[in-house]
Amino acid sequence: MWAGRAQAYEASFGRLCAHPVPRLLDAARVTAGTRVLDAGTGTGSAARAARERGARVRAVDADPDMVARARGHGIAAEIAALPELPFPDGEFDAVLANFVINHVGRPRAALTEPHRVLRPGGRIALTLWSARRGAGQELLGRACAAGGAVPPPHLPRLDPAEDFPRTPEGLTALLAEAGFTEPEAAELEWEHRACAEEWWGGAAAGVATVGLVLGAQDAGTVVRVRAEYDRLCAGFAADGEGRLVLPHVAVLAAATARPPLSRRRPG
Template identity: 45%
Template sequence: MDFDTYERDLWDGRADAYQRGFAKMSGWAAGPLLDAAGVGPGSRVLDVGTGPGVVSAEAVRRGASVTAVDAEPSMAAIARANVPGLDVRLAVLPDLPLPDAEFDAVVGNFVINHIGAPDAAVREFARVLRPGGKLALTCWEMPPSGALALVTEALEEAGVAFPDDIPAAPFMDLGKRGPFAALLRDAGLTDARDAELRWTHHVDPDEWWTTGALARVGTNGVIVSRQDEPTVAKIKAAYDRLAARYATSDGRVALPANALIATGTR
C-alpha cells in the first residue's frame, strides 16, 4: 500500500472523532498560521486540508473570503456545518481543481503530514497563489515529542512493534528546521523560512486516550485497534504511567505541543 492510499483509508469516516480530540490541539496553530500568511479583511484564502474547518472559521472571522478543500468527505461535511456558507470542495492533494493565481494566501494546518508527494503539493499551492501571495504551512516537529509521542511511547513500552504494512511517512524528513523551509524554496517561493511553534495542550488524559487511540485516529490509533484486549490494557497502563509526568492539579495533563511553521512568497 502506498502512503496516499493508506491515508485515504486512515481518515475514512474519522472526522467526528478527529474533531472531538486531536483538532482541539492542532487548532491552536490557526492564529499563527493566518498571521504568517497576512490574512485579514478581504483576503482571498485557500485552506488546504481544512479538516473540521478550524482555520477556515478563523479566516472568515477575520473578514477573509475562503475556499477550503479536503480529501475526506466526512471532513468536508463537518467543515460546511461548522462554517456556514463556506465554499468547501473535495480534492485529493497534490491536485487542486482551481485556476492559477486565484488566491492571496494559501494555508495548510498540518496537511503536509498527510501527503505522499509534499514537493508536488507545494508546487500546486504556489501555482494557485497570485504574484506576491503568501503560503503558510504547519508540520509536526520530528522526532515526535510531548503530546504527539505519548501513545507512541506507550506502544513501545508495551512491546508492540510498528507494523510492516504501514508505509513510512514522507513528512518524517520535513519536520526539522531547514528541510521544511527548503521544501517551499524548491517550489520557487521566495523568502522561504521556518520557525518553531510551541504551546501546551490541556486535556483530560482519558479523553485524550479515548478520542485518539481508541477512536482509531492517526497511525497510533490504527495500531491500537489491531491489538487484543489484554494488549490494549497493557498499552493503556503504560499510557497512564507516562501521562502522569504531565499531570496538573485539576486532574488534567499539560501536554507540550511542538511544531514548525514554514512561510514563503510567490
C-alpha cells in the same frame, strides 16, 4: 487514516491542531477580503478563523467525512487533495496548510500546487510536527511501545526519496524547491491541555498514525497499552482542572509565490 473519524478527530486531536491557527493566519497575512484556500481543512478550524477575519474562504480535504464536518460549520469545502487542486492559476491570495504536508505521499509535488493557485506575491503558510518532539507528543507512542504494540505492515510510509528534514531549515528548503521566495520558518512550542480520557480517545477511535497502530492490536495488547498509558500519565503535571499538561513542538513556515517567468521584469 481519516475515513469516518472526523467527529473523533474534532473531539481530540483537532483541538491540539487548532493551536497554531492565529499565527498561521498572521504568517499568511490574512485580513478582510483576502481570498484564502485552506488545503486539508479537516473539520475547518483554520478556515473558520480566516472567515472570522473577514476573508473569502474556500477549503478542500481528501476525506468526505471531514468535508461534511467543515460544511456543517458553514465552510465552502469540497473533496480534493494535494497535489491536485480544482482551481485555476492565481485564484487565491493566501493558501493555508495546517498539519497537512506531513500526511501527503508526495510533499514536493504537493507544494507546487499551492504555488500554482496563488497569485504572484501571494502567501503560503503551513505547519507540521517538528523532528524535535515535545514530551506530550511522545506519550501515546511510548505507551504503545511499552505495551508491546507492533505497527501493522499496512501503515502508510513515506518513500525515503520524498522525505525531508522536519526542521525549520528543512521546510524552508522544501518551499524554495517548490518555487517560493523568501521562505522563513520557526519552531512553535506550547503546552496542550487535555484530560487523560480525551487524549486516549482519539487514538482509541483510530485517529492518525497512532490510532492505526492501536487499532491493529489484539484486545490483550490494547489492555496492556492502556495500563502503560495510565502509568505514564502520572509523569505529567495536571492543571487546576485536572487536565494533563502536554508539551508539543511544531514548525510554522511561510513564503511568497514567485511571479511566473513571463511576468518578471528583465534583470
